[in-house]
Amino acid sequence: MQQVSKKVILIGNFGVGKTSLVRRFVYQKFSEEYLTTLGVKIDKKSVEIKEKNTIANLIIWDIAGEVSQTQVPQSYYLGSHGVIYVLDITRPSTYTRIQEDLDYVKRLLPKAPICIVGNKVDLVSAQDIEKFKSSVMIPVHFLTSAKDGSNVESMFLWIASQMIG
């Protein structure tokens, strides 16, 4: 099995649950306590992509949340092999600028796959999810919950597989 290292960045508004998603994926833990990320926090986890006979060492850059992604230092984006854009389903203000943000990211990283994630699915009803899907205007790849772990693993596996190509 071949081994590859890939840099994946998590971006999105503050408080959408980027750090909690990483924490759930890497350490299988969740905390109700909210601590804002300062700058960037780096974690690592290896995943096996069986269909590609590859072990991917994911170097995960959890970047401090910003209202607009243009405010994130450009150097944090450089060299990224994949991007996870996280939204908070319960807060429409976290996805009003999504198109603008995605255009910016695509300009900086034209080759990198982007995974759009609606987090905090545990807090909403099926009806709210439908409402969210119609208002977000862009296809959301995964609806996740860092709290109960739903779809977290599959979301990271998906981006890992996309990055390997």
Next chain:
Amino acid sequence: MQDQLMLKIKDLLLADEMKKTRALEEEIKRLKQELETLQPKIISKVEQNIAEISQPIIETKVKRELRESTDTLIEAIYPLLGKLIKKYIQVELEKLADSIDKQLDRTFSLENIKKQLIALWEGVSYKQIVLREAAVQRVEVQEVYIIEQESGILVGKYSVGKIIDQDLIAGMLTAIKAFIEDAFNQKTGSLDMIEYGTFKIIIQNSYKFYLAAVVAGTVDSKVKADLLDILLNFASKHLAKPREELTEEHLSKELAKIFNQYNEKNK
């Protein structure tokens, strides 16, 4: 006559109470005596058992206090640590002074004349040469990383021991470097050294990669310049190839050859 009458009336009226008072006084006296005889026995018993009874309670309490009041504890220990450090520096300076004295004692030796000639040749003072030799310590390269400039991905490594996850160090170094370069809007300049405690991280940039060496010991400008040269030579010899041709295994092996030799020489 009247007084006697009063006494008789008093005796008649308070006879019972007076009896009781006397009986109570007797009882108190008896108890007091009993207590006096028992007191040494009780004290010795308490002395025997107090350690046994209180030890677990005190232990739990102290542990809780240590856990909950770490800051207070550090606050209390800090001045003591300061004194210890001061003492340590004082001892080290004394050793250095001794070493200089010994060097100066050999003023007319052949070795000393050689040093004076080196000082003249290098254009530094004789004192500097003596100090440099007196203060010389072992320099050890403990870790070397070859890191991709933009992604922060580790592509080669050398390690004397195992510090922590090298992929994470490579990522964090890249983030720090990127942050500093962004913050100062410096595209031409670059971060070339980070100091942390007794460690120094010397950074040499090449085109697509940068190399970081974690060094322990006294890193003066000469050691730093030498290491930067070694890293630069390594980069031009091994990294000026297409990315697909670079393998972690090969690069790590080459790093090990160079830095094992370097550490051996500096022992």
